[in-house]
Amino acid sequence: MSFSKILTRWYSVNKRNLPWRETKNPYFIWLSEIILQQTQVKQGLPYYEAFITKFPTVFDLAKADESEVLKLWQGLGYYSRARNLHFTAKYVVDELNGAFxxxxxxxxxxxxxxxxxxxAIASICYDESTAVVDGNVYRVLSRCFGIDTPINSTSxxxxxxxxxxxLIDTKDPATFNQAIMEFGATQCRPKNPDxxxxxxxxxxxxxxxxxxxxxxxxxxxxxxxxRYFNFLVFLSEDKQTVLEKREGKGIWQNLYQFPLIETEKSLEYDxxxxxxxxxxxxxxxxxxLRQxxxxxxxHKLSHQHLNTTFWTVTTESVENGIPFENITDYPVPILxxxxxxxxxGF
DNA sequence: AAAGCGGGGTC
DNA sequence: GACCCAGCTTT
Incomplete structure (x- = not known):
């Protein structure tokens, strides 16, 4: 039996019921695929539900402010995905009349x-025969065919x-692509494969x-x-604090944080x-000042360890403050x- | 070609 | 601790 046949037969029995498998609507498929980049289904699922509820169409997403999108994305990481998601929604609406x-x-x-x-989108939504290669596919193919070429090398x-x-089933590329990923995710796992x-x-x-x-x-x-982060949590008499937007390059772009002082090492109170x-x-x-x-x-990122101390700073007043009670309106890093x-709060 | 970019989960 | 996850962009 062919690779494709064995695989899709396995899939028909073992596939999970996931909300994006009930549709071919490119908006939903696109949204789910962006959310699932470098993200496990279990982690991404609640975010997908939240996004389709708040933004049922690409027009709704395009109309939102970037901060709203980042707020809903908060905690999922790789925030460039959210910024690009919003940018592309606006592009699809403004330049393509909402059609992907x-x-x-x-x-x-x-x-x-x-x-x-x-x-993924081309195959699932439009039955185009283009093979997906994600972390699951690398694992399944390298094992099944005994290929030891490094998966992150150009070759x-x-x-x-x-x-x-x-290998793709040109008759049904959508099913083949989803099947090989599902197989990698649930059977041909990184550790303890079945x-x-x-x-x-x-x-x-x-x-x-x-x-x-x-x-x-x-x-x-x-x-x-x-890295050594010190956040200044201002607390004024009129119950305000200060948040700043992270600009420029680096982590957490366009998210908000307390005023940050980065040091070369961890500092004691004095x-x-x-x-x-x-x-x-x-x-x-x-x-x-209180520690x-x-x-x-x-706080561990994939490439940085952020050794973080929060310091409260009680003052009479602050400049450019926000009411502390409004703090949850702002998209912030999960830290x-x-x-x-x-x-x-106070 | 290599680096940068999150946060959660597993072993 | 190390490794992985329905990867993409920038340098």
Whole structure:
């Protein structure tokens, strides 16, 4: 039996019921695919529900402010996805009258849509025979065909795309693409794959040569940078605080945060007090400084560890403040969100 | 070709 | 701790 036949037969029995599998509407498919980039179904699902509820059509999404979109995205990470999502919604509405492109080639031109997402939308919505290659597909193909080319090398990317394109069921590319991803997600898992009940047991090279645990091959590991964040949580007599929008490059672009002082290392109370006394935020001001968390809280991003201390700064008044009770209106990194939740307020 | 970009989950 | 996740963009 062919690879495709075994796979789609497995899928017909084992597929999960997921809301985006009930539609071919390109808006819903596009939205789900952006949410699911580098994100597990379990984590993305509630966000998908929230987005289709608040923004039932691409027109609704296009009309929103970017901050509203980021607020709804809060906690999901990789916030460029949300910014690009909003940008593309506006583009589709303003330039394409709300109609999404209907070919792989045209979809690829949308901001935030790369090879994977263009292939997914083109196949699922328009039955175009373009193979998706995501983390699941790399794993399934590298194991089944015993390919040890690094999946994040230029040659590996080409090789796996070509193989997937060769294997795809041109009669039903939508089902094939979803089946191979589902198979990777639930059966051919990274750890503890279910080889005992696998339909590919006979032909899987990794299984038959004992290489399941060493495939796929991935190059290098990134080194984690240590950073030291100090957030100033202003508390004024009229119950205001200060939030600033993160501009420019780097993490959390366009999200809000308490005024930040980044240091070279973690500082104790006395050293930090001395520092902030001369800092523009507090120079020549009267304030009372309190250290909220004794030991720095380590917030782990994939490439940075943020050693974070929150400091409350009680003052008579603040400039450019916002009522503390309105703080949850603003999109914030989850690190800030968790602090606010635990802190409560005045 | 390599780096930058989140947060949650698993082992 | 290390690794992974329905990847994309920028340098």
């Amino acid at each position: 492109p209907n070919t792989y080639k045209e979809l690829l031109k949308l901001k935030g849509v790369g090879d994977y997402t263009a292939s 590996g990317i080409k090789e796996f795309k070509a193989l997937a394109q060769e 080889c005992m009940f696998c339909q590919f047991q006979e032909k899987c090279i990794a299984y038959n040569e004992g290489k399941v645990d060493t495939l796929p091959v991935k190059l290098k590991k990134l080194k984690v940078k240590q 050293a930090f007090l001395k520092l902030v006394k001369t800092h523009p935020y507090l120079k020549n001001k009267t304030f009372e 909220y968390n004794n030991a720095p809280k380590v 800030i969100g968790k602090f606010i939740e635990g802190f409560g």
